[in-house]
Amino acid sequence: MSETPFVELRNISKYFAKVVANQDVSLEIRKGEVLALLGENGAGKSTIMKVLYGLYRADEGQILVDGEVQTIHSPKDAMQLGIAMIQQHFALVQAHTVTENIILGLVRGRYDLRHYDRVVADLAAQHGFDVDPTAVVSDLPVGIQQKVEILKALYQNAQLLIMDEPTAVLTPQESAVLMNFVQQNTRAGKAVVFITHKLREVMEVADRIVVMRGGRVVGDLPKRETDELELSKLMVGREIHERTYVEDKLPDHQAVGLELQNVSIRDPKEDVYHIRDISLQVHEGEILGIAGVSGNGQDALCDALSGYRRLSEGKILLNGQDISNTDARERIRLGLGYVPSDRQRFGLITPMKLTENMFLKRSYERVWRRRALIDQKRLDAYTAEKIRAYDIKATGPDAVARSLSGGNQQKVVLAREVDLGSKVIVFDQPTRGLDLGAMDNIHRTILNEKRQGKAILLISTELSEIFGLSDRIAVIYRGEIVGIYRNHDLDTQKIGLLMAGYTPGAVSETR
């Protein structure tokens, strides 16, 4: 396109203390266009937009607005260039009225609030928003609060509106209104960036789609030239290679190790379901894979299983025993192992030694004490044995967890949870961010535990992992299980469509 884009980002990189958030990201935002920024959670979508909005400073790279290099140090700078961003968590003063929030920081000295009430009311009417300018923000539902944020941007005559996961808190009807507005707004020559991980929204609203993964741009496509399948592949990563799965005898006759009955978790404030009505059974000696694009309720499901969050409805049974109302400590005692996806936050205490991390879930067990003290000798010996057995690259039991590589850290978690999970083990993204060698190692451990007769739930966004290990596969979309299939009944295309939100009926028709 010959026209200069409104905003151009060139080779932006952003590092946080321990992670690369953005690596060499370049993209254009054109006037009169809806750009969807698509990617899984943690792909760096929000970060790059926060850099543009002046909330973060890029470590490398340039920002051009209307063809000129600009330095943006704060949202105020961004605002002056006509860039507005609506955060996932709104930045409204709860105790103020709608009008007061909109004119906040834009008026000086004495001002006539009534006058501004009328201005805001006009602005709202003009865009078809049903918002009362005199209402106090804390009384408004989230959907309306979002409109207030949008009005605020419009009032400041923003030329570019960045929206971070705007539909996450909306009902389908509210979403439709929002989409409508977005399209209208761009028709007037303004630009909108829509940050999302929902494929369906992208196809509905975007003109152009930039796909991000692992902090990099992996695709920049006009909507006309792509489809959901291609996008989901870009988003999730590598194409699925050959199957490593060797079909054992199906264990239908085996006892049920883990059972979920109509499990739901509802956000009490937003009245949104994180997971809804999930029912499934995992038999002893079986791996049940849960496939899905990340952000579709996997986190809530894990929280429900580990005891980190309470269920709103439903029951969880472990070997037939109802554990719905027990806490994490009791579940550990009953033999539930859990390998969380964020090992540095939930799996390990990284500033502590390996021995201490091995002890983490056992601090209530008598056998690890001698008189009132921790049985250090036994703990050292145990840790040393695990380091050998799992081939953990560490200087010894006293090594600090932080000093280990990601793969070795994961082996530590695995070693602990495999021992603790004598009945059931839940794996959440067990190989996230690991290299092939470590991945293979961990897959072998998982299969080995299955052969020991444990019931295993494997949650993963990596389809190769799901297909490679699972006996049966459940697909999760928007917090609900859309179907449970035997491994060989699914193929890449079918599962891709299910993960994108097509109903099982529609999927079988396309075959």
Add this chain to the structure above:
Amino acid sequence: MLLGLAVSALMLLFLGENPVTAMGTLFGSLFRDSYTFADVFVKATPLMFTALAFALTFQANLFNIGAQGQFYIGAVTAVWLSLLLQDRVPGALVLVIVGLATILTGGLWGGSIGWLKARFNANEFLVSMMSTYVALNIMNYLLRTWLLEGKGEYPQTDPLERVVWLPTILPGTRLHGGFILALLACIGIWVLLYKTPLGFRIRAVGQGRDAAALAGINYKTLYVAAFFISGALAALGGFVEVNGAQHMLVQGFNPDVGAAGIGIAILANGNPIGIIFASILFGALKVGGTIMGQLAGIPSSFTEVMLGSVMVFVILGYFVREKLDERREKAKLKKAVSA
């Protein structure tokens, strides 16, 4: 810390004094006689307790800024019970009862801060800080009413009888058994933190609350427990100061043990064994500073300036270290990415 001393030296220059001789006096005078030397440890004793109080909660990633108040609560409990029991019960028994009672009152005082944190997610920093003023005013009130001396002249108590004094361990000095108690407390807290399951859980919650929660560790209970122990420690500091050194309770005594305790705990990086040495260092600065004021004609308030600047630099050093660590990590990452 050295930077703090250097800055103090600079300021001495502005006062028109020779910093070298002044500093010489400061440290040299400590060794002039056994009384002065022993006084270093006397001063260090309550500091060890308040530093431990801060360090313990700090290990749970909590901030107990109210050690001063807990110290006063302990002091009030100690003086009141001692006065009450000194004529009725044998002295040694009184000391045991008083010790246990201060643990209880200080523990409850501190524990309530932890409870507020756990139950209502109240900001423990502010609550503990404000609780100091409550404690201070309770003490002042009692000193003017129930605990007022027989003569009724000054807001202070009657002196304690010799039987309820903590015994002197070095004849001819003021060094009392409280110092031994403080050493034991430091070692005890070290054992608690690094050798017992409870201490492990406190540290686990402090360094990785989410991972600890998933491990079935209820951080709310631990908040209360940590604050209880912390309050009890600071209160014990009040007890040993009253029964060991002051032998009475005077309005507004030792008004800086709480703040100094925080500095010491940070200087020692939260390690109970390190606290022993850091406290002795602070004790030395205090004693030496007073003497320096007397001998070198430097205003005695200058000691406070010196202690203050040492502390500020200690605390700054903590943040600088953290910042440097972060920058190093980032540089490493950049290198790894470009390689």
